[in-house]
Amino acid sequence: MKYYILFGPPGAGKGTQAGALVEKYNLCHISTGELLRSEIAAGTELGKKAAVLIDNGSLVPDEVVEDMIEAKFESVKGVSGFLLDGFPRTVAQAVALDEILSRRGESLGGVLSIMIPDKLVHERIAHRAHIEGRADDARPEVVDHRIKTYHEKTEPLIDFYKKDGRYHEIDGVGTVEEVHSRIAALLESLA
Ligand code: ADP
Numbered sequence: 001m002k003y004y005i006l007f008g009p010p011g012a013g014k015g016t017q018a019g020a021l022v023e024k025y026n027l028c029h030i031s032t033g034e035l036l037r038s039e040i041a042a043g044t045e046l047g048k049k050a051a052v053l054i055d056n057g058s059l060v061p062d063e064v065v066e067d068m069i070e071a072k073f074e075s076v077k078g079v080s081g082f083l084l085d086g087f088p089r090t091v092a093q094a095v096a097l098d099e100i101l102s103r104r105g106e107s108l109g110g111v112l113s114i115m116i117p118d119k120l121v122h123e124r125i126a127h128r129a130h131i132e133g134r135a136d137d138a139r140p141e142v143v144d145h146r147i148k149t150y151h152e153k154t155e156p157l158i159d160f161y162k163k164d165g166r167y168h169e170i171d172g173v174g175t176v177e178e179v180h181s182r183i184a185a186l187l188e189s190l191a
Pocket of ligand 1: 054087
């Protein structure tokens with residue numbers, strides 16, 4: 001089984017790129033953001049708690065997303081691997097992921113990091129707000145807080161994964177197809 005992380009700032013295009021990659025390589029796409037939004041839509045207790053945090057651009061507790069990821073690994077069958085999108089987002093989550101994988105006798109295939117400058121992050125999210133109607137995309141102060149949270153809590157993962165050579169960066173500026181080709185080439189070089 002292959003396990004890959006699709007990494008990058010909010011708006012880098014992780015969700016968009018994941019779509020084509022999972023089909024091409026028979027992977028299961030796990031987006032913690034999407035899983036949380038389904039909990040909110042279903043009105044669960046977890047969803048109610050998560051909504052408050054997501055709506056102000058904060059992260060939900062590590063344990064919540066770690067449990068979601070592990071449950072997915074357990075339940076999804078018939079795929080060649082998993083493509084994680086939006087997880088891990090803190091060093092604690094990255095440590096937990098290594099532990100979860102090692103309990104399963106597995107290890108991470110690599111981190112595929114889609115990099116775009118902050119300026120483009122703002123532009124892409126503003127554009128997406130019109131299309132997808134996500135509440136956390138619509139308010140500039142919430143977007144600013146998410147970008148700040150990314151720099152403070154998520155960016156340290158770059159060094160975490162660079163240390164043991166698991167970090168691979170792709171230029172996320174270009175058309176969807178151009179970025180897809182870069183990631184596909186990287187994935188094939190890692191496999
Ligand atoms: P984006 O890529 O634009 O940040 P996501 O759909 O990945 O959007 O995430 C939306 C929100 O869900 C985040 O701002 C955060 O509040 C919450 N979230 C998603 N993944 C995680 C995670 N791994 N840890 C904590 N919170 C998360």
